[in-house]
Amino acid sequence: MRKTLSLLFFLFLVCGHMPVSGQGETDSPSGNPVVFTSSNLPIVIINTHGMTIQDDPKIKVDIGIIDNGPGVRNNMNDPLTFSGFCGIEVRGSSSQSFPKKSYGFEMWNAYMQTIDTSLLGMPSESDWILNANYSDKTFCRNTLAYQTWMNMDHYATRYRHVELVINGDYQGIYIFSEKIKRDKNRVDISKLKSSDVAGDDVTGGYIIKIDKTTGSGGAGWTSDFLPLAHPSGQTIYFQYEYPSSNDIVYQQQLYIQRYVDTFETVLAGPNFSDTLIGFRKYASENKFIDYFIVNEISKNVDGYRLSTYFYKDRKSKGGKLKMGPVWDYDIAWHNADYCGGDLYTDWAYQFPCSYDWYQVPFWWDRLMDDPLFKNRLKCRWSTLRQSFLSKDAINNYVDSLAYSLDEAQERNFTKWPILGVYVWPNPYPIPATYAGEIENLKTWISNRLDWMDAHMPGTCSTTGIGEGEPTESAFAAYPNPVQSILYLEMDLPRAMNVTGTISTIEGQEIMRFADGMRDAGYITNQVNMQNLKPGMYILRVTIGNKVQVKKIVKS
Numbered sequence: 001m002r003k004t005l006s007l008l009f010f011l012f013l014v015c016g017h018m019p020v021s022g023q024g025e026t027d028s029p030s031g032n033p034v035v036f037t038s039s040n041l042p043i044v045i046i047n048t049h050g051m052t053i054q055d056d057p058k059i060k061v062d063i064g065i066i067d068n069g070p071g072v073r074n075n076m077n078d079p080l081t082f083s084g085f086c087g088i089e090v091r092g093s094s095s096q097s098f099p100k101k102s103y104g105f106e107m108w109n110a111y112m113q114t115i116d117t118s119l120l121g122m123p124s125e126s127d128w129i130l131n132a133n134y135s136d137k138t139f140c141r142n143t144l145a146y147q148t149w150m151n152m153d154h155y156a157t158r159y160r161h162v163e164l165v166i167n168g169d170y171q172g173i174y175i176f177s178e179k180i181k182r183d184k185n186r187v188d189i190s191k192l193k194s195s196d197v198a199g200d201d202v203t204g205g206y207i208i209k210i211d212k213t214t215g216s217g218g219a220g221w222t223s224d225f226l227p228l229a230h231p232s233g234q235t236i237y238f239q240y241e242y243p244s245s246n247d248i249v250y251q252q253q254l255y256i257q258r259y260v261d262t263f264e265t266v267l268a269g270p271n272f273s274d275t276l277i278g279f280r281k282y283a284s285e286n287k288f289i290d291y292f293i294v295n296e297i298s299k300n301v302d303g304y305r306l307s308t309y310f311y312k313d314r315k316s317k318g319g320k321l322k323m324g325p326v327w328d329y330d331i332a333w334h335n336a337d338y339c340g341g342d343l344y345t346d347w348a349y350q351f352p353c354s355y356d357w358y359q360v361p362f363w364w365d366r367l368m369d370d371p372l373f374k375n376r377l378k379c380r381w382s383t384l385r386q387s388f389l390s391k392d393a394i395n396n397y398v399d400s401l402a403y404s405l406d407e408a409q410e411r412n413f414t415k416w417p418i419l420g421v422y423v424w425p426n427p428y429p430i431p432a433t434y435a436g437e438i439e440n441l442k443t444w445i446s447n448r449l450d451w452m453d454a455h456m457p458g459t460c461s462t463t464g465i466g467e468g469e470p471t472e473s474a475f476a477a478y479p480n481p482v483q484s485i486l487y488l489e490m491d492l493p494r495a496m497n498v499t500g501t502i503s504t505i506e507g508q509e510i511m512r513f514a515d516g517m518r519d520a521g522y523i524t525n526q527v528n529m530q531n532l533k534p535g536m537y538i539l540r541v542t543i544g545n546k547v548q549v550k551k552i553v554k555s
Contacts, residue, residue, distance in 0.1 A: 031415040034170040038075040041408055042067035042162045058087030060112055093214045098134040100416055121555055122158045123185035131175040135423045136330040137437045139173050140401050145329035151388045151478035152290045156325050163408055172412035180325055182242045189313040192243050197251035204314035206256045207242035211306050219245035221257050225264045227359035234359045273370040283321040289377050291323035295348050300332035301341035303348040304360040334444035342427035344447040378458030387489055395442050402438045409434045481553035484530040495519050496544045503538045529554055
């Protein structure tokens with residue numbers, strides 16, 4: 001199907017009954033009718049050909065996208081910028097009870113075979129998510145967590161806010177995002193084949209999650225170590241995410257179970273804090289620190305115990321357990337009226353509801369028994385609070401999203417009139433306007449930052465990077481993807497020579513932004529990439545005799 005497919009032909013093929021004028025006014029049994037003609041956001045259009053989207057199995061549908069680029073309006077009568085097929089299903093667990101559904105889909109060809117496809121400027125892959133964020137009336141909470149993790153220089157699911165139309169019926173604002181998967185552009189770990197059963201091959205890569213077994217839950221194993229609270233016999237259950245329970249072979253199951261068990265045994269043991277034979281031998285301390293910060297700054301009521309991912313690459317590639325990517329924060333950031341989720345005080349890892357079946361692994365409480373871990377946590381927190389975790393930086397991010405969504409939110413809340421209305425698990429009082437929701441979020445975050453500043457344990461007297469602890473980068477580079485300004489941060493333990501370059505993917509140097517001796521301490525650089533063409537670039541930073549290389553996407 002050509003990109004220049006006319007609206008008339010597309011509507012005949014995809015929507016059938018939608019008016020040629022592009023005004024998708026329908027009287028749906030779920031939600032109010034909305035006249036939808038254009039948007040400043042990308043538009044996603046799906047036609048099910050009369051079939052009902054259900055929770056498994058996926059059904060084949062047509063999918064079209066109108067995305068004319070930054071600053072250009074998207075009209076329903078514009079030519080499609082993408083058209084194709086996908087297999088789609090309802091996704092989620094508790095969120096399936098909401099009238100506005102979330103969807104998972106994979107791109108298919110005409111013969112229902114999975115194909116990798118680049119959508120909305122994101123790297124090519126087959127699996128994608130359309131997240132409804134029904135109970136999060138700001139539409140900011142998930143992306144705020146993803147962006148924070150990304151700014152920490154870790155992989156986080158890329159995302160775009162879009163407006164969705166299904167069978168001519170306007171559905172509202174959605175977050176179009178990547179699904180967590182093993183892939184060179186997502187969780188970049190080694191691919192495991194069924195024949196990888198011995199030696200270095202069997203040591204990675206693996207993705208494991210702690211979650212409900214409903215939804216996309218699957219097989220796994222029960223930890224030998226109980227959570228701190230277990231009055232009803234609660235346990236911790238690890239699930240195979242990659243390889244899936246259908247693909248993982250016995251030798252691989254045995255290896256990853258033994259590795260995680262060894263990590264837990266050492267962490268629970270008397271020498272857990274030893275820098276050579278303790279938990280750091282099996283887990284990346286820096287990843288655990290950053291994961292702690294994201295869950296705590298958001299006071300994630302599901303933190304550590306649900307939608308919690310960690311992964312492990314092969315031994316030859318480092319091979320330690322690493323937390324992340326972060327996922328599912330729509331009831332974090334002051335959007336849960338139970339188990340302390342509405343309070344800006346207290347720690348999320350000290351989950352206060354012992355009656356809940358899903359409890360926090362003992363890991364986090366045990367890590368807080370290690371003075372060195374707390375000191376490095378304090379250093380990392382202090383550094384990040386001076387940059388993208390400052391109040392101004394967070395407020396700017398939330399305000400920028402609210403500005404871009406301001407037009408679309410009116411249509412969304414016409415379709416779903418829930419402003420000022422309780423939607424599980426909204427805490428009271430419930431703002432009656434979108435602006436009130438945004439202000440409520442920013443006020444809570446400000447109070448949360450103040451509380452964490454006052455209660456963060458540890459003493460920061462070093463750079464926060466442990467001796468002998470391999471860090472994935474001696475600097476932070478964010479945001480990535482970048483539209484204009486790329487921010488670089490370094491915390492130098494002594495005066496060091498620093499050079500930085502931007503090159504094309506072919507290796508041609510096109511920019512040099514640092515070249516010389518820099519004094520010890522925290523330093524920042526701003527790299528203006530506004531005039532570069534969209535695409536992939538190579539960032540190379542040399543600090544002393546250590547070279548760090550990163551791929552940077554100019555969006």
